[in-house]
Amino acid sequence: MIRHHPDQNMLLEYAAGNLPWAVSLSVSAHLQLCPQCRRHCENLNHLGGNLLDDSEPQPTADDALQRLLDRIEVAERQSAEEPRTATDTRADKRGSNDPALANLPRVIDKLVRNNWPLKWQRVSPALKMSRLKSGQDRYEVAFHRIGRGGKTAEHDHRGQEVVLVLHGRFSDADGVYGPGDFLVREPGEVHRPIATQDQECLCFSVVEAPVAVTGLLGWLVNPFLSFRPG
Numbered sequence: 001m002i003r004h005h006p007d008q009n010m011l012l013e014y015a016a017g018n019l020p021w022a023v024s025l026s027v028s029a030h031l032q033l034c035p036q037c038r039r040h041c042e043n044l045n046h047l048g049g050n051l052l053d054d055s056e057p058q059p060t061a062d063d064a065l066q067r068l069l070d071r072i073e074v075a076e077r078q079s080a081e082e083p084r085t086a087t088d089t090r091a092d093k094r095g096s097n098d099p100a101l102a103n104l105p106r107v108i109d110k111l112v113r114n115n116w117p118l119k120w121q122r123v124s125p126a127l128k129m130s131r132l133k134s135g136q137d138r139y140e141v142a143f144h145r146i147g148r149g150g151k152t153a154e155h156d157h158r159g160q161e162v163v164l165v166l167h168g169r170f171s172d173a174d175g176v177y178g179p180g181d182f183l184v185r186e187p188g189e190v191h192r193p194i195a196t197q198d199q200e201c202l203c204f205s206v207v208e209a210p211v212a213v214t215g216l217l218g219w220l221v222n223p224f225l226s227f228r229p230g
């Protein structure tokens, strides 16, 4: 059961097409996993449509919402209908030996295919990361995977971090998070994710700026020190 969702403001910005692309990708992936937020977004879109119906005609912006909806529809159709390539076939093999990557939300699966084969960098005994090229210069987009029971270094953030749990669970001082849970870490928040003992944990993260280290040896194991936007 998903317990952590994008807040109302983020869903509004998403529906209006105002979020940076990397963040909207995380929201879009959450929506694919979360019927509750999907319904909420549909209501926002209806509301937006009604507001446009009631408003005075604006020569330049009155079709903005419809254009946005058209764009989303076209993007979703393209994603569903894209011809399968040799890269796809190679990437499809990942499911057989990597259960964490087997059932990804479609938008993330597409990113994986574009970055296949993934290059995993061992950050610490418990933590591996794989940066994903996304064409973004303001955000670093990456997978983080924490081994069973693995503890990561305590770190805080200079910029916003958006995390979507895709497989397994992790906990920090604030709670336990499982598949579909969506978290936003604001600048200055300190946390130390620990995976549960039963399985490894895979997260999709979008980080706005480098992360500061709070633990004495944190710099040794801080995955974000070499911030590399994709």
Ligand SMILES: [Zn+2]
Pocket (backbone or CB within 6 Å): 002, 004, 005, 006, 030, 034, 036, 037, 038
């Ligand atoms: Zn949700």
